[in-house]
Amino acid sequence: MFRILTRPRWIVAHVLVAAILVTFPQLGLWQLERLAERRAANTVNEARYTAAPEDLDRLVAAAGPDVATLEFRRARVEGVYDPSREVLLRSRVRDGVAGYGVLTPLVTDDGDAVIVDRGWVPLGAEPPPVDEAPPPEGRVTVVGVVRPSKVRQGLGPIDGPGELDVVSRVDLDRLAEQLPYELAPVYLELVGEAEGFPIPNDPPTFDDDGPHLGYAIQWFSFTLIVAVGYTALLRSQVRPRNPA
Numbered sequence: 001m002f003r004i005l006t007r008p009r010w011i012v013a014h015v016l017v018a019a020i021l022v023t024f025p026q027l028g029l030w031q032l033e034r035l036a037e038r039r040a041a042n043t044v045n046e047a048r049y050t051a052a053p054e055d056l057d058r059l060v061a062a063a064g065p066d067v068a069t070l071e072f073r074r075a076r077v078e079g080v081y082d083p084s085r086e087v088l089l090r091s092r093v094r095d096g097v098a099g100y101g102v103l104t105p106l107v108t109d110d111g112d113a114v115i116v117d118r119g120w121v122p123l124g125a126e127p128p129p130v131d132e133a134p135p136p137e138g139r140v141t142v143v144g145v146v147r148p149s150k151v152r153q154g155l156g157p158i159d160g161p162g163e164l165d166v167v168s169r170v171d172l173d174r175l176a177e178q179l180p181y182e183l184a185p186v187y188l189e190l191v192g193e194a195e196g197f198p199i200p201n202d203p204p205t206f207d208d209d210g211p212h213l214g215y216a217i218q219w220f221s222f223t224l225i226v227a228v229g230y231t232a233l234l235r236s237q238v239r240p241r242n243p244a
Contacts, residue, residue, distance in 0.1 A: 017230045021223060028219035035212035046206040048072040053143050056114060060185060067185045070146045072204060075188060077142055079108040081116075081135035085179055086128040088166045094120045094199065102128070102198045103170065103187075104135050105179060106142055115175060115187035116142055119198030127165050133197035144188030145204065149173065 049072045056075040063070050082105045089101030099122045105113040118135060125132045149172035152158065157168040163178045176183045191203045 013230075017226060020226050024219045024223040024226070028216045028223070031212045031216035031219065035209060035216065038210050038212060042206040042208070045072045045204070049074065049145070049204060049206070056146070056184065056186075056188070059146070068148045070186055071148055073146045074143060075146050077106060077108065077114050077188065078139065079106040079114070079142075080139055081105070081137075082107050082113070083129035083135055086130065087164060087175065088121075088128055088130070089117070089170060090166050090168060092120055098123050100125070100166070101201075102130055102133055103167070103175070105181070105183075106140075106188075107181060111181055112184065113179065113181045114142075114184040115170065115172065116144060117147070117170065117187060117189040117201065119190055119194070119200040121197045121199075125197060130197070142188060142190070144190045145201075146186050147189050148186055 048070075051073065053074040053076045056077040059070055059073060059075055060067060086102065086104045089103055092099050092101045099120050102118045102121055104116050104118055106116050107113045118133070121130055121133050147170065150169040151171065152169070159167050159169075159171065159174055164174075167174065170187055172183050172185065172187060190200045192200045194200050
């Protein structure tokens with residue numbers, strides 16, 4: 001009765017099912033590990049964001065080459081906006097409306113500059129400098145969220161050579177090519193509320209666990225389905241059949 005389960009096609013099926021029953025739970029556990037990492041990162045990023053703002057120069061000096069660890073910190077910098085060097089950041093959507101981000105250099109006392117993402121304007125507000133959203137004049141103190149320079153991912157758009165009015169990402173190395181001063185290795189993103197344009201960015205949130213829990217449940221569910229289904233199939237093969 002059990003001899004049928006030792007035939008070559010059944011042996012292949014046994015091996016395949018065994019591989020599934022080993023692999024799928026491991027994939028589920030891996031997703032749970034990713035979930036734990038995501039939650040730990042959320043905790044760290046929230047702690048960074050809720051810390052008191054510090055001078056950007058001090059934060060950058062303390063971080064050294066690892067400026068990515070400054071993301072979500074709030075930093076303070078003083079200087080004068082240079083709207084003549086302003087550029088727009090394309091493909092920014094707010095409340096379902098397409099628009100741009102406004103990137104304006106803030107020139108500090110030492111002659112260097114920090115790129116400040118001042119917020120969102122609708123598509124019609126171009127070209128820069130954006131007359132509908134002028135920056136404050138004179139010396140200002142800016143407090144914003146630290147963001148690292150962006151790099152092109154995969155098949156993302158390429159910003160061409162020359163002086164650009166519109167860019168695809170906040171690539172500080174690319175922006176530095178058309179600016180007469182040295183840029184900080186990070187940029188600041190203004191968040192909060194303001195009347196008129198540009199509309200500041202929404203504050204970051206740290207409660208998104210990503211899809212990892214759902215993926216883990218799927219892998220464990222697939223494991224259960226295969227185990228129960230294959231067991232039922234085997235029982236159907238070895239069950240005594242009544243003679244006709």
